[in-house]
Amino acid sequence: MSNFLSVLANNTIAMKTLNYLSQIPKLRVPYADDNPFLKGPFAPVKDEISTQNLKVIGVIPPNLDGLFLRMGPNPVEVDNPALYNWFVGDGMVHALRIQNGKALWYKNRYVGTHKVNDKLNRPRIKGHPRGVVDITNTNIIGHAGKIWTLVESGPLPVAMDAELNSLSYSLFNSEERYEFTAHPHKDPDTGELHAICYDSLVLNKVHYHVIDKEGKLKKRVSIPVQHGPMMHDCNMTQSQMVIFDLPITFSLKNIMKGADFPYIWNDKHEPRIGLLPKTGEAQDIQWFKIDPCFVFHSCNAYDLENGDVIVDASVHEKTFANTIQGPADEQNIRFERWHLDRKAGELKRTVISNIPQEFARFDERLTGKPYRYAYTLTLGEENKPGSPTDISPNYLLRHDLKTGETLKHFYGEGYATGEVIFIPKSKESAEDEGWLISYVHSIDANHQKITKVVILDAKNIESDPQATIELPVHVPLGFHSNWVNQDEIF
Numbered sequence: 001m002s003n004f005l006s007v008l009a010n011n012t013i014a015m016k017t018l019n020y021l022s023q024i025p026k027l028r029v030p031y032a033d034d035n036p037f038l039k040g041p042f043a044p045v046k047d048e049i050s051t052q053n054l055k056v057i058g059v060i061p062p063n064l065d066g067l068f069l070r071m072g073p074n075p076v077e078v079d080n081p082a083l084y085n086w087f088v089g090d091g092m093v094h095a096l097r098i099q100n101g102k103a104l105w106y107k108n109r110y111v112g113t114h115k116v117n118d119k120l121n122r123p124r125i126k127g128h129p130r131g132v133v134d135i136t137n138t139n140i141i142g143h144a145g146k147i148w149t150l151v152e153s154g155p156l157p158v159a160m161d162a163e164l165n166s167l168s169y170s171l172f173n174s175e176e177r178y179e180f181t182a183h184p185h186k187d188p189d190t191g192e193l194h195a196i197c198y199d200s201l202v203l204n205k206v207h208y209h210v211i212d213k214e215g216k217l218k219k220r221v222s223i224p225v226q227h228g229p230m231m232h233d234c235n236m237t238q239s240q241m242v243i244f245d246l247p248i249t250f251s252l253k254n255i256m257k258g259a260d261f262p263y264i265w266n267d268k269h270e271p272r273i274g275l276l277p278k279t280g281e282a283q284d285i286q287w288f289k290i291d292p293c294f295v296f297h298s299c300n301a302y303d304l305e306n307g308d309v310i311v312d313a314s315v316h317e318k319t320f321a322n323t324i325q326g327p328a329d330e331q332n333i334r335f336e337r338w339h340l341d342r343k344a345g346e347l348k349r350t351v352i353s354n355i356p357q358e359f360a361r362f363d364e365r366l367t368g369k370p371y372r373y374a375y376t377l378t379l380g381e382e383n384k385p386g387s388p389t390d391i392s393p394n395y396l397l398r399h400d401l402k403t404g405e406t407l408k409h410f411y412g413e414g415y416a417t418g419e420v421i422f423i424p425k426s427k428e429s430a431e432d433e434g435w436l437i438s439y440v441h442s443i444d445a446n447h448q449k450i451t452k453v454v455i456l457d458a459k460n461i462e463s464d465p466q467a468t469i470e471l472p473v474h475v476p477l478g479f480h481s482n483w484v485n486q487d488e489i490f
Helices: 002-009 012-023 114-119 252-256
Strands: 055-058 066-073 091-099 102-110 139-143 146-150 158-160 166-169 193-197 205-211 217-224 240-245 248-250 263-265 272-277 286-289 298-303 309-316 333-341 346-353 357-361 373-378 395-400 406-410 415-417 421-424 434-442 452-457 467-470 481-485
Touching: 066 139, 066 146, 066 434, 139 481, 193 240, 217 272, 240 298, 240 309, 252 263, 272 333, 286 346, 298 357, 298 373, 309 357, 333 357, 346 395, 421 481, 434 481
Parallel strands: none
Antiparallel strands: 055 467, 066 091, 066 481, 091 102, 139 146, 146 158, 158 166, 193 205, 205 217, 240 272, 248 263, 272 286, 298 309, 309 333, 333 346, 357 373, 373 395, 395 406, 415 434, 421 434, 434 452, 452 467
């Protein structure tokens, strides 16, 4: 059955038929202009622009040479706001080009899926989409000489060049047409991408994929599951893949309600965390029980000398329980450390911080290895439920995981920072010797304030920014950012 559904996902006619059938329940839902993910700081922008002569306050580090990329949903059109889900908007990329201490240009471009290009009367890109939805809107990375836009649940990545021109659908430089994920993790020693991937049409399996540094599929392992779990992220150590099999699962009931997003909290799904040896197969996974919770984004993971595993993550007590528009329900969110005791078969949880926080990042030269510093964004006040739609000025938190000290940076009234990326000053720099860069968004409903890119000294985040680059447009609150060095794009 699973093989049949995988073939189905690559059949254009079958996908068009399924999409047509899924539209029928939507006709029963009354139109309502009531959706927080289409208003205020989330409001999509209408125009693609390119601009130069950007205002810079401070000094841009002269050794930065690359693209600072931001990805998020920006629907070309919405038939009924009542049914729109933040996770299924058309993808738009925002990019700032930095070189020799200058901000050379900013531009934004839609990801050129067939769906988008047909609506905008543009030529189609090479290749063919995969899966039920033709959307790529969640993450953007550099790999094997290109920029890649990513999403989970079945669609293929879409390649872009350094000018943000969409090129083609493909599983990187492989001929295979398998599903991928929004959150692969790159091994800093080999350059390989490691990922746990799922297809929304295949409810009984997920897959472990390894993409080598040339962009070729190196390994694929099938992992049995139940109920079609949503696996937004995974993690890895030097020896293990960390699998988050948690209780948000596929929901036919949601589809019959007309929802664009077919996933919901499922109390009947037994939550568990798996450790899969990178050299192993599904039968080698060690599973650990855990109380119901959900992880959108983990931080880092690493092996201990005795074989145990440490995982740090933002942990949601519950989500997708009361809304079909996105993760808008109030949630208890904690930054936690999980100790997976392999001999005892137990998972021990420790709270690093009770402040609601998300989008944890770190020095990714240490991916899968012991590390000291984690950077997160606040979503509310300590010991109170937080909500992504309850937008207020937020803080960047710098957690020293060795001393327990937490420092913070406030970006100013009326502003909320997006995901913050660490860029080392050089390849040889110490873990905290580098820059923290982010898109900082105006949360004013009328967009009276400009969006800006802010660069902080990672050692002195409480100080004024190293540089602020003002952008002449509203950049909607979105999902993920990444820095791509210019020499990584061929």
